[in-house]
Amino acid sequence: MNVYPFISEILQIAIVLGIAPAFIGWVRMLKCWSQGRTSAGLLQPYRDISKLFAKDVVLAENASWIFRFTPYLVFGTTVLAGGIIPMLSIDLPLSATADVIVLVALFAIARFFTALAGMDIGTAFGGMGSSREMTIASLAEPAMLMAIFTISLAARSTSLSQIVQVIYSGQSVLRPSLAFAFLAFVLISLAETGRIPVDNPATHLELTMIHEAMILEYSGRHLALIEWAGMMKLFLFMSLGAVLFFPWGIDATGSAVGVVLAFVFLLLKLAVSGVILVLIETGLAKMRLFRLTEFLGSAFLMATLGMLAYYILD
Amino acid sequence: MMLDPLNLAGSAIFLLFAMAFLAMFLTGRQRLLNTLSFIAAAAASLAATAAGVWVVGSNIAIQAVMSIGLPDLPFHLRLDPLAGFFMTVVGLLSFIVSVYSLGYVKGIARQRPITRLVIFYALFLAGMFMVILADDALFFLISWEVMAAASYFLVFFEDERVENRRASFLYMVVAHVGAIAILLSFGVMSGLATGFEGFHGYTFDAMRQAQFPSAWATAAFLLAFVGFGAKAGVIPLHVWLPEAHPVAPSNVSALMSGVMLKTAIYGIVRVTFDLIRVFPWWWGTVVLVFGLISAVMGVLYALMQHDLKRLLAYHSVENIGIILIGIGLAMIFRSFNFPLLAALALTAGLYHTLNHAIFKGLLFMGAGSVLHATGERNMEEMGGLIRYMPWTAALFLVGCIAISGLPPFNGFVSEWLTFQAFLLSPSLPSPLMKLLIPMGAALLALTAALAAACFVKAFGVTFLGHWRGHHTPHIHEADWFMRVGMIMAAALCLCFGILPTLVIDWMDTVSGQLVGTRIGESAGAFGWMWLTPVARERASYSGPLVFLVTLSVIVIAYLLLHVRAGSIKRVPLWDCGFEKVTPRMQYTATAFSMPIRRIFGFLFSIREQVRLNPQAPHRAFPRRMHYYLRIRDRFWNWLYKPIVDISFWISRTAGRLQQGRIQAYLIYSFVTIIVLLIFMR
Known part of the structure; x- marks a missing residue:
C-alpha cells in the first residue's frame, strides 16, 4: 500500500490548520500598508487565537447546547473540507469521500449551525445576522454551483481530484467558459467568506455586520474555534480558486520533491491572491444589503454565461 | 395458505378493515380503543413494510384475482418491485406514525371522542395500501376514493372550527377534480386497449400489452398528470395542501404529507413507465418543468409562513417538486434511450420519495409534539422550546437538517444524486436540452439553499431564543411513545444518509423493472462505503467517512480543549447597556424572512402597512405602531x-x-x- 497519499493528506491538513492564520495576517498586513497604517505583523492572528484559547468562556444564561456545539461543528467541517480540496497533490485519500457538491454542502451545514447559534441567545443582533447570512447564502449558493458545474462539465466530473487533473493536463486551459466561471467564483468567494463589498470582517457596527452579528455572543475557546475556522474558510476558498483555475505546480507524481514544490507554488499563489483580495477590498466600499441581489445576480449571470460559452464555443 | 408477500400485504389490509369495524363497538372505552387500534395499525404497517421489502429485495411480481365487486369485473392485485417500493415507503412511515399516535392521540382523547379518528385512520391506511396493490383501473379508483374520503374525514376531524370545514371542503373539491382526470385517463387507456365495446381493457395487464396511438397516449398522460398532480400538490394545483395539512391532527398530517402525496407519485410513475411505456421526450420536460416550478415556488411560499404546520405543508410542495425533477429527468433520458442515466435519475427521484416520507413525517410529528405541548401553531408566539422539550428539539433539528439537504442526513444523498443526473444531461443529443437542463440544476440549488434558510427560521424561531408569548407557558415534553416514533424516524434519516449504497442496492430492482437497467453495480462498485453513481472518476461520496471524520475532528477538538478545565461562566444576556432586553425584541419569523420577501416579493401578492398612532407628540416618537402584513398565493x-x-x-x-x-x-x-x-x- 502506498503511504505517500496519506502523508500528503496529513501534511495538507496540517498546512490548512497552520498557515490559514498567516494568510489572514498577510491580507491584513497588505491592507494596513495600502491604507497607510502600521500593521500588527504576520503573526498577529496566531496571537489572537492563542489568547482566545486561554480565556474563560462567558455564556449567556439561556444558551442551549446548540450554541456550545456549533463552534466544534464549524471547525470539524472546515477541517474536513481542508482535507478534500487537492492543494498539494492530486492523489488524496479524503478527496474521494466528497466531491465538489459535498464541499459546498459542508460549508452550508457550518453556516446552518452558525445561523442557529445566532438565534439561540435571543438578541436582535443574532437574529439579524442569521437572517442576512441565510439570505446571502441562498443567493450565493446557486451561483457557486453554477460556476462549479461549468468546470465540472468541462472536466466531465464533479470530483475535485479529477477536475484538477483534467485542467492540469492542459485539456482545458484558457477556455472562455472557465474565464466566466472564474469571474463568478471570485464574486461568490467574496460573499461566502464575508469580505468587502458583501460583509465587512472588521466591523462591529450594527447596521453593517452580518457574520459578526451571528457570533457576537461568543467568547473564549468557542470564539477561537470559530475565528480559526473562518480563517481556514478564506484560505480554502483562495486555494480552491487557485487549484481549480490555475492548477500549475500541483504534484501529480506522488513524490516528496513534488509535494515540496507544490507547497512552494501554493504559497506563491496564495500570496498573489492575497494581493488581489486586498486590491478588491480597498478599492470598493461595502454595499447596501439590498444591492447584494445585483452583486450576486451578476455572479450568477457570469456563471450562466460560462455555461453557455461552454456549449457554444468549446 | 402459503406465506407470500401478497398474502402478507393482504392480511395487513384485512387487519385494518377489521380494526375499523371493531372500533365502532369500542366507543365507550376510549383508552382501550386508542391502544388497541394503533397497535393494530402498527402491526399492519409492519406487515406491509415486510411485504414491500421482500418483493423489492427478491425482484418478483405476484398477481392475484379476487372475484368480489361487480359481476364479471373482478379485482386484480399485483405486487411487483415498483409497488413493493411504495408499499415499503407507506408502511414504514405508517408504522412510525402509528407508534407516535399511541401517545399523541391519548392527548386528543382527553378532549373529545376519538372513535371517528381511529376508524378513518385505519381506512386511510388501508386505502393507501390498496391503491398500491391495485392492478386494474376499477380497483385502483375505488381504493383511491377510499383513501381520499378517509383523509377528508380526518381533515374534518376537529370540525367545530370554520377553517377546518373550509379546508376539508377545498380538499374534497380538488381531490375530485383530480379523480375525474384520473378516471378519464384510465378510460382512454382501457378503451384503446380492447376497444370501447368490451369491458376487459380495465386491467393494467391489458393496458401494458396495448399499443397506443401517440395523440391518445398524450391525452392519457396529460390527464393522469393533472389528476395525480392535484393529489401530489404540484403547483398550480397545490392550493388545498397548505389549507388541509395544517388543520388535520398532526399524526394524520404526517401521513398525508409524508406518504399520501407519494401515492400520486406512484400513479405518475405507474402510468408513464409501466402502462404507456413508450413516450416522447417532451413528456419528461413537462414533468421536469412543473417539478422545478413546484420546488422553487413551494420553498418561497414556505419561507413566508409563520404557522409551523403550514410551513411544513408548503415544503411538501417543494419536495414533491424535487421528486418530480428526478422522475422528469428519468423520462427524458429514457426517451432518448440512455437507460443507465434514466436509472440514475429514477433512483434519485425514488430515493427522495423515501427520504421525504421519513423526514417530513419526523417534522410533522415534531410539530405535533409542539402543538400538543403548547397548543400553538403560530411560531411568532413561541420560542425557547429547546429548554422545555429537549428531545423534541433535537429530533426536530435532525428533520430540519435532512430536509435542507445537508450532510450527513438522507435529504442530501437524494439531492446529490439529482445533481449528478442533471450534470449528465450534456450527453443528450438535443442542443436545447443540453442548454436548459443545467439551468434546472441552478434552480434546484436555489431551492436547497432557500430550504436551509427556511428551516433556520423554523427551528430558530420555534426552539431557540426566549418564549415570545404573553403568558408564561406550562410546556411539557412529549411522552415516550411520541419520542420513540420520532427517534425511529431520526435514526432512519441518519441511516439512509450514511448508508445510501445499501438502500440503492436494495431498491435497484425498481429501476430494473421500469427502465431495464440497474445502477447498483456501478453505484456500489467500491464497496458499501462509497456511492459512485456512474463511475468513480465522475463523482463519489462516502457518507460514513464524511460523518466519521467530522465527528472525530469534533471529538478531538473537544477533548483537547477540555484537558485544562476552563470554567464556563453563565451571565445574563448582554443588553448593550440598556435597562433590559425583552423577548419581544427578538427577531420574529416575519422579520427573519423579510430580506427574502423583499428580493422575491414580485412572486407574491403582498400588502404591507405601517400605521402610527396620530396622538404622538412627534412622528419620531410614536406611542403605538400598527403593522399589517398579508401575503397571499398569487395562484x-x-x-x-x-x-x-x-x-x-x-x-x-x-x-x-x-x-x-x-x-x-x-x-x-x-x-x-x-x-x-x-x-x-
Missing part, C-alpha cells in the same frame, strides 16, 4: 378566484329558474318533453 387570484366567481355566477343565473311556483315547474317539464320529442324521435 389563488390568477387561477382559482375566476373559477370560483364563474361557478357562482352560473349557479346564480341558473338559480333564477327556481321560482318556487308549481306552474313554472310544470311548464319546464312540458317544454322538456316537447324538446325531447322533437330531437329524440
Whole structure:
C-alpha cells in the first residue's frame, strides 16, 4: 500500500490548520500598508487565537447546547473540507469521500449551525445576522454551483481530484467558459467568506455586520474555534480558486520533491491572491444589503454565461 | 395458505378493515380503543413494510384475482418491485406514525371522542395500501376514493372550527377534480386497449400489452398528470395542501404529507413507465418543468409562513417538486434511450420519495409534539422550546437538517444524486436540452439553499431564543411513545444518509423493472462505503467517512480543549447597556424572512402597512405602531378566484329558474318533453 497519499493528506491538513492564520495576517498586513497604517505583523492572528484559547468562556444564561456545539461543528467541517480540496497533490485519500457538491454542502451545514447559534441567545443582533447570512447564502449558493458545474462539465466530473487533473493536463486551459466561471467564483468567494463589498470582517457596527452579528455572543475557546475556522474558510476558498483555475505546480507524481514544490507554488499563489483580495477590498466600499441581489445576480449571470460559452464555443 | 408477500400485504389490509369495524363497538372505552387500534395499525404497517421489502429485495411480481365487486369485473392485485417500493415507503412511515399516535392521540382523547379518528385512520391506511396493490383501473379508483374520503374525514376531524370545514371542503373539491382526470385517463387507456365495446381493457395487464396511438397516449398522460398532480400538490394545483395539512391532527398530517402525496407519485410513475411505456421526450420536460416550478415556488411560499404546520405543508410542495425533477429527468433520458442515466435519475427521484416520507413525517410529528405541548401553531408566539422539550428539539433539528439537504442526513444523498443526473444531461443529443437542463440544476440549488434558510427560521424561531408569548407557558415534553416514533424516524434519516449504497442496492430492482437497467453495480462498485453513481472518476461520496471524520475532528477538538478545565461562566444576556432586553425584541419569523420577501416579493401578492398612532407628540416618537402584513398565493387570484366567481355566477343565473311556483315547474317539464320529442324521435 502506498503511504505517500496519506502523508500528503496529513501534511495538507496540517498546512490548512497552520498557515490559514498567516494568510489572514498577510491580507491584513497588505491592507494596513495600502491604507497607510502600521500593521500588527504576520503573526498577529496566531496571537489572537492563542489568547482566545486561554480565556474563560462567558455564556449567556439561556444558551442551549446548540450554541456550545456549533463552534466544534464549524471547525470539524472546515477541517474536513481542508482535507478534500487537492492543494498539494492530486492523489488524496479524503478527496474521494466528497466531491465538489459535498464541499459546498459542508460549508452550508457550518453556516446552518452558525445561523442557529445566532438565534439561540435571543438578541436582535443574532437574529439579524442569521437572517442576512441565510439570505446571502441562498443567493450565493446557486451561483457557486453554477460556476462549479461549468468546470465540472468541462472536466466531465464533479470530483475535485479529477477536475484538477483534467485542467492540469492542459485539456482545458484558457477556455472562455472557465474565464466566466472564474469571474463568478471570485464574486461568490467574496460573499461566502464575508469580505468587502458583501460583509465587512472588521466591523462591529450594527447596521453593517452580518457574520459578526451571528457570533457576537461568543467568547473564549468557542470564539477561537470559530475565528480559526473562518480563517481556514478564506484560505480554502483562495486555494480552491487557485487549484481549480490555475492548477500549475500541483504534484501529480506522488513524490516528496513534488509535494515540496507544490507547497512552494501554493504559497506563491496564495500570496498573489492575497494581493488581489486586498486590491478588491480597498478599492470598493461595502454595499447596501439590498444591492447584494445585483452583486450576486451578476455572479450568477457570469456563471450562466460560462455555461453557455461552454456549449457554444468549446 | 402459503406465506407470500401478497398474502402478507393482504392480511395487513384485512387487519385494518377489521380494526375499523371493531372500533365502532369500542366507543365507550376510549383508552382501550386508542391502544388497541394503533397497535393494530402498527402491526399492519409492519406487515406491509415486510411485504414491500421482500418483493423489492427478491425482484418478483405476484398477481392475484379476487372475484368480489361487480359481476364479471373482478379485482386484480399485483405486487411487483415498483409497488413493493411504495408499499415499503407507506408502511414504514405508517408504522412510525402509528407508534407516535399511541401517545399523541391519548392527548386528543382527553378532549373529545376519538372513535371517528381511529376508524378513518385505519381506512386511510388501508386505502393507501390498496391503491398500491391495485392492478386494474376499477380497483385502483375505488381504493383511491377510499383513501381520499378517509383523509377528508380526518381533515374534518376537529370540525367545530370554520377553517377546518373550509379546508376539508377545498380538499374534497380538488381531490375530485383530480379523480375525474384520473378516471378519464384510465378510460382512454382501457378503451384503446380492447376497444370501447368490451369491458376487459380495465386491467393494467391489458393496458401494458396495448399499443397506443401517440395523440391518445398524450391525452392519457396529460390527464393522469393533472389528476395525480392535484393529489401530489404540484403547483398550480397545490392550493388545498397548505389549507388541509395544517388543520388535520398532526399524526394524520404526517401521513398525508409524508406518504399520501407519494401515492400520486406512484400513479405518475405507474402510468408513464409501466402502462404507456413508450413516450416522447417532451413528456419528461413537462414533468421536469412543473417539478422545478413546484420546488422553487413551494420553498418561497414556505419561507413566508409563520404557522409551523403550514410551513411544513408548503415544503411538501417543494419536495414533491424535487421528486418530480428526478422522475422528469428519468423520462427524458429514457426517451432518448440512455437507460443507465434514466436509472440514475429514477433512483434519485425514488430515493427522495423515501427520504421525504421519513423526514417530513419526523417534522410533522415534531410539530405535533409542539402543538400538543403548547397548543400553538403560530411560531411568532413561541420560542425557547429547546429548554422545555429537549428531545423534541433535537429530533426536530435532525428533520430540519435532512430536509435542507445537508450532510450527513438522507435529504442530501437524494439531492446529490439529482445533481449528478442533471450534470449528465450534456450527453443528450438535443442542443436545447443540453442548454436548459443545467439551468434546472441552478434552480434546484436555489431551492436547497432557500430550504436551509427556511428551516433556520423554523427551528430558530420555534426552539431557540426566549418564549415570545404573553403568558408564561406550562410546556411539557412529549411522552415516550411520541419520542420513540420520532427517534425511529431520526435514526432512519441518519441511516439512509450514511448508508445510501445499501438502500440503492436494495431498491435497484425498481429501476430494473421500469427502465431495464440497474445502477447498483456501478453505484456500489467500491464497496458499501462509497456511492459512485456512474463511475468513480465522475463523482463519489462516502457518507460514513464524511460523518466519521467530522465527528472525530469534533471529538478531538473537544477533548483537547477540555484537558485544562476552563470554567464556563453563565451571565445574563448582554443588553448593550440598556435597562433590559425583552423577548419581544427578538427577531420574529416575519422579520427573519423579510430580506427574502423583499428580493422575491414580485412572486407574491403582498400588502404591507405601517400605521402610527396620530396622538404622538412627534412622528419620531410614536406611542403605538400598527403593522399589517398579508401575503397571499398569487395562484389563488390568477387561477382559482375566476373559477370560483364563474361557478357562482352560473349557479346564480341558473338559480333564477327556481321560482318556487308549481306552474313554472310544470311548464319546464312540458317544454322538456316537447324538446325531447322533437330531437329524440
